[in-house]
Amino acid sequence: MRIATWNINSVRLRIGLIERFIDSHNPDVLCLQETKTINDTFPVKALDAKGFKHQHILGMKGYNGVAILSRQPLTNKGSRNWQERADCRHVFADLPNGIEIHCCYVPAGGDIPDPVANDKFAHKLGFMDEKATWWSNQKHNKKPKILVGDLNVAPLEHDVWSHKQMMDVVSHTPIEIEKFMAWQKAHQWTDAVRHFIPYEQKQYSWWSYRAQDWKTSNRGRRLDHIWVTPSLVSSLQGTETLQEARDWGPKPSDHVPVMIDIA
DNA sequence: ATGGTAGCGTAGCTA
Numbered sequence: 001m002r003i004a005t006w007n008i009n010s011v012r013l014r015i016g017l018i019e020r021f022i023d024s025h026n027p028d029v030l031c032l033q034e035t036k037t038i039n040d041t042f043p044v045k046a047l048d049a050k051g052f053k054h055q056h057i058l059g060m061k062g063y064n065g066v067a068i069l070s071r072q073p074l075t076n077k078g079s080r081n082w083q084e085r086a087d088c089r090h091v092f093a094d095l096p097n098g099i100e101i102h103c104c105y106v107p108a109g110g111d112i113p114d115p116v117a118n119d120k121f122a123h124k125l126g127f128m129d130e131k132a133t134w135w136s137n138q139k140h141n142k143k144p145k146i147l148v149g150d151l152n153v154a155p156l157e158h159d160v161w162s163h164k165q166m167m168d169v170v171s172h173t174p175i176e177i178e179k180f181m182a183w184q185k186a187h188q189w190t191d192a193v194r195h196f197i198p199y200e201q202k203q204y205s206w207w208s209y210r211a212q213d214w215k216t217s218n219r220g221r222r223l224d225h226i227w228v229t230p231s232l233v234s235s236l237q238g239t240e241t242l243q244e245a246r247d248w249g250p251k252p253s254d255h256v257p258v259m260i261d262i263a
Numbered sequence: 264a265t266g267g268t269a270g271c272g273t274a275g276c277t278a
Binding site: 009010013034036037061062063064107108110111120152208209210211212251254 | 266267268269270271272276277278
């Protein structure tokens, strides 16, 4: 089974890129973030025509929005609010094989890495604290699980182009990484991408629109993640990050698809 | 130290 996650930055604008990705990489489950539309205008029919007949979508006007798209039926579909905001950042469902899948979109956190000066950064830190607490309290739930999404943190030294220069840049600050790791530890999540990619190897899933030439400057960050619970680790078969999609036209997303294959 | 781009929806917010 191939699971993919992609921050699409408007599902309506980029439905053609999604179709291209489905044709070229044949995912079984595709999780999207930043769909940026209410459910009524989500491209349900186009995705149904591509074989994704089972869709769990949660969108709002203009911002955020998440979706789980599946070739196989989804059951126990749900969603959750965080930091007392109904801002469409988390959906989950069960797959026929018994795996519970979660699609998350963590707040970006604004530009200033100070929770006093920047409400958006405080919100991001609180969001991850709440995630850690909630997942810690889910320990009784023994179902195998996969958590994917744009988590907006690049936690490891080689998840950013320059660890030194990024330490005071939101997404790679020590306080964010501390809270991110606490969340990961709270449910014994394993980073399924780094399970295959050596720690020393640079690995990115996002490159800014603001660079003149994203590929030449290559100042990327690994913001998009796939985590699995312990019993699934031995079933992991491989991972792929589709860097070439950063050039897919006419208008690419600033994030690229991240995939795992699991037996 | 600064400014650079993009989407939604049509101003200004968010990323």
